[in-house]
Amino acid sequence: MGTYVVIGAGLAGAATAWHLAGRGHEVTVLERSVPANGEGSSHGSARILRYGYPDPFYVRLVVEARAEWDGLERLSGERLISGTGSLDFGAGRDPAALAALFEEAGVEHELLTSADATERWPGFRFGSDVDGDSGVLWHPAAGVIDPEAAVSAMLRLARADGARVETGWPVAAVERAGAGHRVLAADGRREEAEKVVVTAGGWLPGLLGALPLPRAFLDALPPIQVMEENAYHFPYRDGAGEAWPTFIHKDAGMLVYGLPGGRDAALPDGRTGLKIAEYNGGRPIRSAAARTGRIDPANRRRITGYVRRTLPGLVPEPYAETTCLFTNTPTEDFVIDGVGGVTVASPCSGHGAKFAPLLGRIIADAASGERPAPEPFRVA
Ligand SMILES: Cc1cc2nc3c(=O)[nH]c(=O)nc-3n(C[C@H](O)[C@H](O)[C@H](O)COP(=O)(O)OP(=O)(O)OC[C@H]3O[C@@H](n4cnc5c(N)ncnc54)[C@H](O)[C@@H]3O)c2cc1C
Missing domain, CATH: 3.30.9.10 (D-Amino Acid Oxidase, subunit A, domain 2)
Structure with a gap:
């Protein structure tokens, strides 16, 4: 089993932590504020879950995601989606x-x-x-999905599987340390983990330069x-x-x-x-x-x-x-890819909420090396 730091506790980070912890990994979530905070993208009570996409890949993905939502509702005992x-x-x-x-x-x-x-x-x-x-x-x-309730349900399940969730923990940089990584805050706090998953939402552009990612990967990322x-x-x-x-x-x-x-x-x-x-x-x-x-x-x-x-x-x-x-991203496709034990996940473009529990599975697969993300989400 591996050790993971997940940076950010919006829908993507919470879902990733839930899946990784459920597989027996040791997971620490570092959140600069609080989970699903109002400055990010996963706050409040309302996001649309709809199947209408002009691309069959995404229609199929919603069908898969709906099955994951059903599973999450069953496991958490909470109603997270209202039918409209x-x-x-x-x-x-x-x-x-x-x-x-x-x-x-x-x-x-x-x-x-x-x-x-x-x-x-x-x-x-x-x-x-x-x-x-x-x-x-x-x-x-x-x-209609309740994103705040979904984040808290997924983090609760992650904690039940041993995950630690640290709030008020703004990651300033990640550096390589031996075979793993050291995650640093500006005030000197640090966490060590073999692998790091970055689910920092709209903060990602500001954080990219402080991650130990090779130039070729950064150059290949879509704007x-x-x-x-x-x-x-x-x-x-x-x-x-x-x-x-x-x-x-x-x-x-x-x-x-x-x-x-x-x-x-x-x-x-x-x-x-x-x-x-x-x-x-x-x-x-x-x-x-x-x-x-x-x-x-x-x-x-x-x-x-x-x-x-x-x-x-x-x-x-x-x-x-x-x-x-x-x-x-220019194509509105999500980004889920990484190199050397650092995985970057940017599943937004204004439509990521509906896929959250499925994205958690996909990001956990990619981060652990079990399976790469679907081709549209990979960096060329
Ligand atoms: C108004 C609005 C409407 C939307 N409508 C829909 C919809 O109808 N249907 C749909 O499917 N999707 C919708 N979306 C998109 C969906 O909400 C997003 O795809 C999703 O919330 C993205 O989650 P995230 O975890 O990637 O980002 P976020 O929720 O922003 O989470 C990132 C987290 O990382 C933390 N963080 C950032 N930097 C650091 C750091 N350095 N250290 C520690 N923590 C850090 C932040 O505080 C934040 O909590 C909508 C989005 C918005 C904003």
């Missing part, structure tokens, strides 16, 4: 092409006309797209761009809103997603609303440390206008707003 179903619409989303991929992968779905979909979900105005009416795809297996994204919560007109599905709408180059916002933001009377954001509608920043927490007023106007045009079931005035971090 999901709608895909807009010519840019190509609902018919997604339906063909669902057919191949055995994902239950219905392809509806915009008129039929409007009757069923009157809170939406379908079919008024600039790019024409391309119908609406419904898949009932989609849902990693951190985005400070904007998200808004809108009230339901009818007050309730439990039946709202998640959705992805792409038209005229604008990709918008929405989901029941859960406990992330509540109205003064305790009711919650729909969380809506433009995918990659934020601004690029150097690294997580450069985050401002400021909403872009132009983005707020774009989204409010969008809600007014497309979602008549919502009051077009956000009652809460927030920023958060995407850590993007």
Whole structure:
């Protein structure tokens, strides 16, 4: 059995620690703040689990990930996903092409006309797209993940298998020490381990230069761009809103997603609303440390206008707003690869949450040398 340090306790780090500890390895998780903290990407109560991807590789990956989520829910005894179903619409989303991929992968779905979909979900105005009416795809297996609960469940299971989770432990550098590694904090604290897994989210660009990775590996990494994204919560007109599905709408180059916002933001009377954001509608920043927490007023106007045009079931005035971090690669593929006992995992690009427990398995396989990550995640 090996010894591992996992840097970062977001969804990726928690899932990796859970899988490594479950295999009998000695695992220490070092987290600069607290698990699933609000400065990273895995905080709050709401991420979409949807199967709609234009690439069959990812559709299959969601099917596999769902089985891992079911296993995690069973093991932890917690409900981590609420079923909502999901709608895909807009010519840019190509609902018919997604339906063909669902057919191949055995994902239950219905392809509806915009008129039929409007009757069923009157809170939406379908079919008024600039790019024409391309119908609406419904898949009932989609849902909303509670990322904070998932992180804490996976860390609890990791601890039960002997993992140690250190909070307030910012890793400043990793160096080689004999056949293994020494992980250093700026205040002189240190940890030794044979292998190191870096799951540092939006802090990765700032940490890469302090890792003992060969120049050739660093040069082959895809460029990693951190985005400070904007998200808004809108009230339901009818007050309730439990039946709202998640959705992805792409038209005229604008990709918008929405989901029941859960406990992330509540109205003064305790009711919650729909969380809506433009995918990659934020601004690029150097690294997580450069985050401002400021909403872009132009983005707020774009989204409010969008809600007014497309979602008549919502009051077009956000009652809460927030920023958060995407850590993007140009292709939106994840990075999971390493060399010499240091594995770098950057499974974000704004869509990594739904795969978390499966990614933990894939990262643990790659880090332990049992199996390399799937080809799209490997560094050339
Ligand atoms: C607003 C928003 C909406 C999203 N929506 C969806 C969605 O609907 N569906 C979906 O599938 N995905 C979604 N995602 C993406 C998903 O949430 C991310 O893929 C996932 O949270 C990434 O997790 P992570 O562990 O890689 O990063 P993080 O959660 O950021 O974790 C990294 C951790 O590392 C710690 N850390 C960093 N540097 C150090 C250091 N030097 N030493 C110690 N610790 C360190 C940080 O404090 C942090 O806790 C969304 C993301 C955001 C932000």
